[in-house]
Amino acid sequence: MIPSDEKLIEAGLPLAIPRGRVLLIACGALAREILDLKKRNGWDHLDLTCLPAKYHLYPDKIAEEVRKAVTAHRADYDDIFVVYADCGTGGLLQAACAELGVEMVAGPHCYSFFEGNDAFAAKAEEEFTAFYLTDFLVRQFDAFVWKPMGLDRHPELRDMYFGNYEKLVYQAQTDDPALTEIARDCAERLGLAFERRFTGYGDLATALERL
Template identity: 40%
Template sequence: MIACGAIAQPVASIVARRGWPVDVHPLPPLLHNRPDRIADEVRRLAVELSAAYSRVVIGYADCGTYGALDEVCRELGVRRLPGLHCYDVYAGESRLERFFDEQPGTYLLTDFLARSFARTVLQELGLDRHPELRDTYFGQYTRMVWLAQQPDDELRALAEQAAASIGLPLTVVETGDRGLERALGDLVCET
């Protein structure tokens, strides 16, 4: 399985717990800051892995590729995770629609993003050096929703820091990994 680096650790944990004969090959999570590169990186690794494996699957949703990843999947005859992004897999598409219907300015956070927010968002967007850009990037957001897979006090503190760093109130929604586990099961247990 080629996995997005942002979900590779929970994917590997689920694979191990379920005893699936799957090797997880992560791509860098920072590709999400350049989603135009995801499809090419997935293609490159899928072609490489196809020499060593009888089957390759893609542990990515669309992730901002606007269909480019689906083209790679069709071209190579492989399948990917469902949905527009991992948030769909964690929370469910209908729940996310409700969040955005209730409050269109919702910024979503996962456990991975809570842990890495200072690096993957603040530093990558230059907000650590230019805090005046906060409104340019986040001025239209009205809240942050943490889709908590494995919540604990440390992660809660990190999620609160992430929300505070961009001036948003935090809402916590415990999702667990059930949605991800179901989606992975559909992907890897196909007959």
């Protein structure tokens, strides 16, 4: 039985204020993971809108597009949370969020917060020759890596782009043998050693849980 407001006041306890609605403005590359977290945790107070994942290829657009989205939706929500890390904006996204008064996921990029920012930073020096893929990028390898780099037309460019890399690290958010095999094939296509590392959702889950 839920006590009435009067009984809470008499007991010197804070009132039970209903949780407000929160809008997540996210990178489209994180949609599947966010929706899964919402479903498994019953986070029905969180709504999701996504910006195109292709902004990974044009990070200079991210801060301004996030700014537009926050402005467009601010009046409809009690709070807004930006589900991007810095993602190559060179601090511009953090500055925009600070100006707008909204929070964002901590970290330099999704590879870091999936691994856990502290864990990723601890490995950074020994893994500066690693190329990372997430579940999303394994699924979209051709669209986000192979074709934009022109490797579908000029495979000889592979050594120019990846000659200084030693391994491909597949940061697996899910246990999916089929995705693992695709990731292994991606490593072979790039001429890199392969490592699979199960990360789950890392700091993304922690950040959303706080909401």
